[in-house]
Amino acid sequence: MKKILFVGITALAMASCTHDDYAPVSKQEQYQAVFEKEFGAVNPNVNWGFTPQQVFTFDKDGKLIGTRAANPNSNQWADYVTVPTKLTDAQKEVVRKWFQNNPNPKGLEVNWSDFFVEQVYKGGKKTEGSKTLETYDILKEDDTPTGSKVTGSNQMDWLFCGSKKDHVNNFNGADGDIMYMYDSSTDCFGFHESYGQKYYDDSYVLISGDQIDPSVAGMYFVGFDYKMQKYDNGNIEVRPDEYYSDWIVRIAPALSAPGKAMRVMVEDIIDSNLTSVTSSDWDFNDAVFDVRFENVNNQNYAVITLHAAGGTKYLTIGGEGDKGVEVHKALCVEQSTMVNTVKDQGVTRPVAIFRIPVAANVNNANDIPVYVGSQILEAKKGKATQKFCVPTDVRWMQERKQVRKTYNEFKDYVRDDAPKDWYKTVKGDKNDFRY
Numbered sequence: 001m002k003k004i005l006f007v008g009i010t011a012l013a014m015a016s017c018t019h020d021d022y023a024p025v026s027k028q029e030q031y032q033a034v035f036e037k038e039f040g041a042v043n044p045n046v047n048w049g050f051t052p053q054q055v056f057t058f059d060k061d062g063k064l065i066g067t068r069a070a071n072p073n074s075n076q077w078a079d080y081v082t083v084p085t086k087l088t089d090a091q092k093e094v095v096r097k098w099f100q101n102n103p104n105p106k107g108l109e110v111n112w113s114d115f116f117v118e119q120v121y122k123g124g125k126k127t128e129g130s131k132t133l134e135t136y137d138i139l140k141e142d143d144t145p146t147g148s149k150v151t152g153s154n155q156m157d158w159l160f161c162g163s164k165k166d167h168v169n170n171f172n173g174a175d176g177d178i179m180y181m182y183d184s185s186t187d188c189f190g191f192h193e194s195y196g197q198k199y200y201d202d203s204y205v206l207i208s209g210d211q212i213d214p215s216v217a218g219m220y221f222v223g224f225d226y227k228m229q230k231y232d233n234g235n236i237e238v239r240p241d242e243y244y245s246d247w248i249v250r251i252a253p254a255l256s257a258p259g260k261a262m263r264v265m266v267e268d269i270i271d272s273n274l275t276s277v278t279s280s281d282w283d284f285n286d287a288v289f290d291v292r293f294e295n296v297n298n299q300n301y302a303v304i305t306l307h308a309a310g311g312t313k314y315l316t317i318g319g320e321g322d323k324g325v326e327v328h329k330a331l332c333v334e335q336s337t338m339v340n341t342v343k344d345q346g347v348t349r350p351v352a353i354f355r356i357p358v359a360a361n362v363n364n365a366n367d368i369p370v371y372v373g374s375q376i377l378e379a380k381k382g383k384a385t386q387k388f389c390v391p392t393d394v395r396w397m398q399e400r401k402q403v404r405k406t407y408n409e410f411k412d413y414v415r416d417d418a419p420k421d422w423y424k425t426v427k428g429d430k431n432d433f434r435y
């Protein structure tokens, strides 16, 4: 009975709605009106910068891709991603000392599918001035020492990333050089312990270089604390000592190389009350992400590097709701938190990098769907747009700054479809931008 009653009320409410005096106007039509009020009438030829992009195709047999997730062909990485400058010895020293003198540090999370791993330090090599010797007593089951000691790093092998345990090629024996990981994960890091023959993904910490020293600011480091358990032969173990210096690596997000990706800037105003929009509501920073296309083993991907989330709405890339990636979640913050759009305040987070499988013919960033709730955000030729596409060196707006006043020629572009490179001429000062 209750269910029937409920349906009846809903039907009544909908019926009364369609009989309202004001004619039904779609959200897109309302948006067109407020957009043109701000930026003027839209030239029918404007395509908002979206064009077909290069698709990087990788050989199935591994000319470019050696093994799943790890790409050992270092000379080719730079064709599509920016390879980080290697650490200097001085930088490695400063990181080593920090990990050796800060017990039980509080770590952070990052969310990258594509990244570099670079060796920093193998434990036990240099322990002067260190609070840990990186050697350990082997304990019996009752916690009394067996009298034997072990250098932890000598038993740490097979560095892996993510819960799928992707091996970082050539990172063994707590040593390595540099490796590019793709379609992998930073949701955990671990090693194989060769004494007790077990994998450990619960004995690492991820630290921002900002916390360590200005010489390594903006970088990220993963440190491991050695542990071991061996039950099948006399029940022995090594307890971690809370110094994560037994193996230290740097991880760096794999940003697309210049010219190899395009940047999309998104405006979510359409999901607001469109009767009360003001000039400073137009910031086109509610999501800012770069798109690069790859074909790996005959599957096409859009590789997304998410730089900013300058809104507080549920905004997804790649699909609606659970079918897409929610931007705040990707950046490891609550939906109410704006990320990387307010200088010197608010929340600053490392980028998020993730892959979206796409159909074989998809090579235009405009075909990567973006939703606010269930509302798709469109960029249609000659229509008011909710996103535009620019080169990856174009800076995005801070919150509450006016697009119209900052990008000097944007209004000209809307009206005339020229200049196409309107984003190069800015009238606003540098404080209008996040970067």
Ligand SMILES: [Ca+2]
Pocket: 132, 134, 224, 225, 226, 240, 241, 242, 243, 244, 245, 246
């Ligand atoms: Ca340790």
Ligand SMILES: [Ca+2]
Pocket: 267, 268, 269, 281, 282, 283, 284, 285, 286, 311
């Ligand atoms: Ca906005």
Ligand SMILES: [Ca+2]
Pocket: 283, 284, 285, 286, 310, 311, 341, 399, 400
């Ligand atoms: Ca915003």
